[in-house]
Amino acid sequence: MNGGHKPRRHLLSITDLDAADIERICNLTESFAEVSRRRIPRVPALRGKTVVWLFYEDSTRTRLSFEAAAKQLSADTVNFSVGSSSVNKGESLRDTVETIEAMGIDAIVVRHSCAGVPHRVADWIDASVINAGDGCHEHPTQALLDLYTARARLGDLHGARVAIVGDVAHSRVARSDVLAFTAMGAEVTLVGPRPLLPASLEGWPVTVSHDLDSVLGEIDVCYLLRMQLEREAGGHVPSLREFRAEYGLDAARADRLRDGALIMHPGPINRGVEIDGDVVERPNVVITEQVANGVAVRMAVLFLLLGSGMDLTESEKMAA
Amino acid sequence: MTPRLAAVPRSGSVAIRGGTVVDSNGSRRADVLVGDGRIIAVDAADDASDVTADRVLDASGCLVAPGLVDLHVHLRQPGREDAETIETGARGAALGGFTAVVAMPNTTPTIDCAAVVREVQDLSDGACCDVYPSAAITLGRRGEELAPMAEMARLGVRMFTDDGAGVQSSRVMRRALEYASGLDHLAGGAAVVLAQHCEVEELSEGGCMHEGEWSSRLGLGGQPAEAEELMVMRDIALARLTGSRVHFQHLSTAGSVAMVRAAKQAGLPVTAEATTHHFTLTDSCCADYDTVFKVHPPLRTEADVAAIRAGLSDGTIDAIATDHAPHTSADKEKPFDSAPPGMLGLETALALALTELDLPAEQILALMSWRPAAIAGIDDRHGRPVAPGEPANLCVIDPAAEWTVSGEDMASPSRNTPYEGRRLKGRVRHTLLDAAPVVIDGEAQR
Numbered sequence: 001m002n003g004g005h006k007p008r009r010h011l012l013s014i015t016d017l018d019a020a021d022i023e024r025i026c027n028l029t030e031s032f033a034e035v036s037r038r039r040i041p042r043v044p045a046l047r048g049k050t051v052v053w054l055f056y057e058d059s060t061r062t063r064l065s066f067e068a069a070a071k072q073l074s075a076d077t078v079n080f081s082v083g084s085s086s087v088n089k090g091e092s093l094r095d096t097v098e099t100i101e102a103m104g105i106d107a108i109v110v111r112h113s114c115a116g117v118p119h120r121v122a123d124w125i126d127a128s129v130i131n132a133g134d135g136c137h138e139h140p141t142q143a144l145l146d147l148y149t150a151r152a153r154l155g156d157l158h159g160a161r162v163a164i165v166g167d168v169a170h171s172r173v174a175r176s177d178v179l180a181f182t183a184m185g186a187e188v189t190l191v192g193p194r195p196l197l198p199a200s201l202e203g204w205p206v207t208v209s210h211d212l213d214s215v216l217g218e219i220d221v222c223y224l225l226r227m228q229l230e231r232e233a234g235g236h237v238p239s240l241r242e243f244r245a246e247y248g249l250d251a252a253r254a255d256r257l258r259d260g261a262l263i264m265h266p267g268p269i270n271r272g273v274e275i276d277g278d279v280v281e282r283p284n285v286v287i288t289e290q291v292a293n294g295v296a297v298r299m300a301v302l303f304l305l306l307g308s309g310m311d312l313t314e315s316e317k318m319a320a
Numbered sequence: 321m322t323p324r325l326a327a328v329p330r331s332g333s334v335a336i337r338g339g340t341v342v343d344s345n346g347s348r349r350a351d352v353l354v355g356d357g358r359i360i361a362v363d364a365a366d367d368a369s370d371v372t373a374d375r376v377l378d379a380s381g382c383l384v385a386p387g388l389v390d391l392h393v394h395l396r397q398p399g400r401e402d403a404e405t406i407e408t409g410a411r412g413a414a415l416g417g418f419t420a421v422v423a424m425p426n427t428t429p430t431i432d433c434a435a436v437v438r439e440v441q442d443l444s445d446g447a448c449c450d451v452y453p454s455a456a457i458t459l460g461r462r463g464e465e466l467a468p469m470a471e472m473a474r475l476g477v478r479m480f481t482d483d484g485a486g487v488q489s490s491r492v493m494r495r496a497l498e499y500a501s502g503l504d505h506l507a508g509g510a511a512v513v514l515a516q517h518c519e520v521e522e523l524s525e526g527g528c529m530h531e532g533e534w535s536s537r538l539g540l541g542g543q544p545a546e547a548e549e550l551m552v553m554r555d556i557a558l559a560r561l562t563g564s565r566v567h568f569q570h571l572s573t574a575g576s577v578a579m580v581r582a583a584k585q586a587g588l589p590v591t592a593e594a595t596t597h598h599f600t601l602t603d604s605c606c607a608d609y610d611t612v613f614k615v616h617p618p619l620r621t622e623a624d625v626a627a628i629r630a631g632l633s634d635g636t637i638d639a640i641a642t643d644h645a646p647h648t649s650a651d652k653e654k655p656f657d658s659a660p661p662g663m664l665g666l667e668t669a670l671a672l673a674l675t676e677l678d679l680p681a682e683q684i685l686a687l688m689s690w691r692p693a694a695i696a697g698i699d700d701r702h703g704r705p706v707a708p709g710e711p712a713n714l715c716v717i718d719p720a721a722e723w724t725v726s727g728e729d730m731a732s733p734s735r736n737t738p739y740e741g742r743r744l745k746g747r748v749r750h751t752l753l754d755a756a757p758v759v760i761d762g763e764a765q766r
Contacts, residue, residue, distance in 0.1 A: 094653040114655035115539035116609025123608075135657070137539030175539060198536035199544070 010122045010129045011301055014140050014179035021304075022147065022183055028300035029148050029293065035072060036296055046075035049106040049306050053079045054097070054121075055132070056112040061267060061291070062132050062142075066109050069298035075306070078105070093117065094124050101125045106306050110134070115172075128305045136170045142266055143176030145297040147184060149290045150221055153262055158185035163215050165191040165247055166225035166274055167236075169198050173266045174225055178206055181221075189215055192247060195236040212247050216256045223264045224249055224274045240273055250276045262286050332374055333360065334757060336716060336750070339379030342682050343386055343706045344690045352384055354712035354755040361708055377750050377757065379716045385685050386703050387419025387449070387713040387751060388670060389692040391515075391593050392483070392569060392641035394662065395421075395451065397443060398436070399428025403734050404646035406440065410447035411766065412644070412666040412731035414758045417715035417748035420450040420693065420702040421644075421666075425461070426484040432456040432467040437475045448751075448758045448766050450713075452698060454479040457496045457514060463488045466496055473506040478697035481515035483569060484616075486551050488521055493555065497564035510697030513591075515567040518551035518576065519543070519617065528657045530603040530618040538606065540656060545573040545624070548617055552576045556583045559590055567695055568592040570643050572617040574627030581636040591695050592631070593641040596665055596672045599628045601738060611652045611659035612738050615645070618661075632687060633679060639692035640684075642669045646734030664737040667730050672739070674719055674746030681719060712755035721747040731764065 008016065017025070035043055051070045053063055063079075070077045080100060100108065107128040110118040115135035122129040133139040151157055162181050168174040168190050178188050182205045189207045190197060197208065209215050216222070227243060237243045244250075249263065254276075257263070263275070263285040271277045279285065333355035341350045341362065353361040353373055395409035406423070413421050423440060425431030431440060437453050444451035455472045459465045461482040469480055480500060487493040496514055503512045524547040529535050531542020552568060556579060559566045571577055571594050580592045597615060602622050605613040613619060631637040645662025652659050673684045693703030704710040725742045727735035751759035758765050 092650045092653045093655060095650075112655060114657040116656045119609045120611075120653075120655070135539050136541075169536075172539060175537075199531045199542055200533045200536040202533040203537065 008305055011140050011305060012118050012122060012129060012131045013138050014143055014176050014183065017183070019183050022144070022180065025144055025297065025300045025304060026148050026151060028303060029296045032072070032299040032303070033293065033296040035299070041072050042074060043072065044074045045303055046070070046073040046306055049075045050104065051075050051077050051107045051109060051302065052100055052105050053077065054082075054100065054108050054110045056082050056117070057133070059111055059133070062111065065291070065294040066132065066298050068295045069302055072295070073299055073302055075302065093120065097121050097125055101127055107302065130301060130305065133172050135172065137172050138176045139172040140176050141294070141298055141301055142173050143180035144301065145290055145294045146177055146223070146264060146266070147180045148297055149264070149286055149293050150262060152289070152293070153286060154220055154260070157181065160186040160220045161189070161218055162186050162221040162223060163189045163191050163219045164223045164225065165212060165249075167196045167227055167231060168192055168225065169196050170228060170231070171225045177223060178204060182206075189219070191215060193237055193243070196231065212253065216253055217258065219261060220258070221262045221264060222249065222257060226266060226268065227270055227273045229270070244273055248274055248276065249279055251278055254279045254282060257284070260284070264290060267291065332356070332755070334752065334755060335373035335376045336379045336384055336714070337376055339382040339384040339716060341384045341706045342685055344686065344703070345705050347383075347682060350384070352706060352714070354714070354752060357712060357754040359706060359708055359710045359712045362706060375757070377716065377760065379749070381718060381720060382749055383681055383717045383719060384706065385715055385717060386689045386706060387715045387753070388417045388688045389696065389698070389702050390418050390421040390642050390644070390666065390669070391479070391639055391692045391696055392595070393421045393423055393644040393666065394426065394646065395423045396646060397427065398439060403648050403651070404732050406443045406447055406451055408731050408733060409644070409646070409666070410444070410449045410451055411764045414448035414751045414753070415731055415748060415762070415764055416666040416668070417670050417717060417751055418449050418666065419713035419715065419751065419753050420452060420696070420698055422452045422454050422479055422696050424481065424483045425454055425456045430456050430460050432459050432461070434468070434471045434475055437472050437477055441475070446766070448764060449753060450698070450701065452479075452696060453477060454481050454515065456480065457482045457487055458492060461485055463492060466492070466499060469500060469512075470503055470506055473503045473512055476507070478507055478510055479513050479515050479567070481517065481569065483515065483517045485521070486517045486519045490554060490558065494558050494562060497558055497562040497566070501562065501564040507697060510700070511565060513565045513567050513695065513697070515569050516551065516555050517569050518548045518555065520547045520550045523547035523550070527618070528614060529606050530620050532603060532621060534603045534606055538609070540606070543618055545575055545620065548573050549575040549579065552579050556580070556588060556590060559583070559588050563589070565589040565591070570595045570598065570617055570641065571628065571631070571637060572598045572620050572624060574624050577627045577631040577636055581631065581634075584636060591638045592636065593639040593692070594628045594632060594637045595641055595643045596669045597643075597663055597738060599625055599632065600672055600676050605738065609656050611654065611656055612663060612736050614656060614659055614661050615643070615663050616661040629677065632677060638687070639695060640669065640673055640687045641692070642666050646732045647736050648734055652736050662736070664727065664730060664732055664734060668725055668737060668739050668744065670717065670748060671723070671744035671746045675744045712752055714752045715748055716750040717746060718749045719746045721745070723747050
């Protein structure tokens with residue numbers, strides 16, 4: 001059953017989803033989280049389906065997470081990882097993906113250092129395309145797992161206040177998170193120095209602050225972005241030392257968060273830059289839960305796009 | 321009294337019958353007889369049925385105008401003949417009504433010495449339109465040492481530009497302007513002009529579209545309008561300092577238009593062009609990451625488009641250019657940040673101007689024929705009045721013809737038109753180069 005939802009073919013951006021879709025993914029995620037906890041964590045939901053990883057950019061976490069998700073759904077997977085060093089820059093992207101599609105595949109999970117590559121791939125092929133991170137644009141499955149993790153701890157996010165802190169300008173996680181959290185009714189504040197915020201925020205449903213200390217006491221989620229260490233060299237900030245002093249979450253700042261407020265991070269963390277080592281161990285830091293939920297969220301996304309519209313219980317019955 | 325056309329039958333003559341002549345002297349109903357490279361007669365008689373010539377071209381309902389002049393094309397030869405050649409580019413130009421184009425020097429090798437100028441001139445022999453090579457201001461367009469401008473001016477080069485890049489160093493640009501101002505005697509009396517692609521690379525680096533709402537949303541690196549405007553500002557100052565002419569290529573921002581307007585009011589020797597895409601498309605076109613919309617300078621905002629249109633309307637901008645920039649599909653199918661910038665323009669420019677600009681045809685023709693001809697120093701052959709004895713470089717335009725743009729149908733081996741599928745009004749029916757019909761009824765004859 002499709003449950004009245006429009007069938008989706010691709011997940012390129014959080015804007016491809018409406019609130020009902022996100023709700024459905026969260027519900028599916030809950031079911032799949034249960035599957036993951038089984039002794040043999042596997043359902044035949046995507047048996048016979050082939051999913052290809054097309055990673056033009058190094059990624060360990062995201063690829064492993066997708067890989068685990070596909071395996072638990074019994075999909076076949078093919079890895080077409082192309083380290084940036086081995087890819088001839090002159091090669092046409094289109095030739096590559098058309099070759100892959102000719103092998104008979106159902107979905108391509110794409111990561112690329114340039115924004116928009118998954119969109120272009122989706123224009124060229126019939127298989128489903130999932131954006132696993134495109135340049136500084138979006139990383140929708142990360143946002144979905146962030147959302148799921150926050151909901152699991154905080155409940156309904158309507159009216160929840162989320163601060164996204166650090167290098168927003170160059171963060172695909174931030175763009176997806178802004179869209180996902182606001183779609184579910186949360187209020188988002190971007191916090192960072194001006195050179196690390198997008199050049200224009202026209203049309204963004206957010207508020208902006210350059211003063212982390214002034215927002216700490218009012219938020220339910222403190223989402224810290226990974227600081228790319230080359231931003232110092234690029235002159236975006238005077239030094240990492242100064243960035244840490246102004247925007248790093250040290251113990252004193254973490255103490256000022258409200259009770260129950262969550263500390264999130266997409267990983268991998270730079271200890272001592274955006275977050276101090278001793279803060280990482282606090283109980284309101286949910287970074288490990290984010291990683292754990294990532295598998296179930298990606299199962300939900302793969303199932304939603306490739307599961308021929310059947311719902312989970314139906315698929316389980318089939319398996320029985 | 322002008323002789324009746326019938327009275328001057330000549331071998332190889334062509335009569336253009338039934339049209340309205342439009343040139344820098346205004347418009348009037350007239351038939352035109354051409355032959356031996358020149359206009360033989362212009363006959364205003366209403367009853368032209370007795371016109372005889374070896375060939376008669378129907379111009380009923382059409383404008384008969386001096387051939388169009390494009391100050392800015394990339395013909396890719398030598399070096400990237402898979403994207404375009406001088407032959408195919410000139411054919412596209414003729415189909416678009418152009419009888420003259422100025423070819424940019426960013427070929428491989430760069431047009432920065434006499435040998436490459438000669439090669440381009442040789443390859444242009446017999447092409448569907450006159451191809452005037454421009455040459456680099458600096459060796460290899462690196463912005464460091466001046467190219468041998470005198471040597472190239474002696475061969476007929478009138479325009480120098482590092483197009484694709486601006487001359488970053490103020491010192492180098494100052495010297496280039498000073499040096500060029502002493503070259504007019506080599507150019508047969510026509511003025512030599514330096515044309516600048518205005519872009520301060522320190523600000524534009526890493527940007528592949530206009531910096532603003534859309535680049536921020538799409539996660540693509542942006543080039544702020546100020547990257548262009550700072551160099552426009554600097555070069556206006558250098559024009560004041562040196563007294564030399566500066567031509568601003570492809571202006572794309574409201575700020576640039578305002579500065580050029582003020583500079584002209586101050587009497588400084590500056591001219592400017594704008595491309596068809598900068599008055600018809602905005603940065604929102606990049607929303608689907610389609611690299612056909614990637615171009616330098618980038619597509620800007622609606623406010624910038626409005627400013628460009630106003631500049632065209634009030635004469636701040638002297639000319640419409642195409643910045644015709646063919647690229648192979650393989651190149652354009654790269655990711656947005658690494659795909660080459662540029663779009664086809666020759667076959668759509670006139671129709672876009674007629675369709676999109678709220679200007680009388682005569683003003684559009686001024687922007688596309690006689691004014692650019694004067695800037696390029698080729699107004700001895702192009703943009704001339706339609707009058708007996710003048711060179712017969714003409715185009716015949718059907719302003720009412722509607723058609724649908726298709727990259728597939730264009731002369732270029734490349735397909736990167738951003739207007740695919742768009743309905744336009746106004747089409748070139750015939751083009752004549754030195755009295756020879758190179759386009760008849762929209763079909764290239766060479």
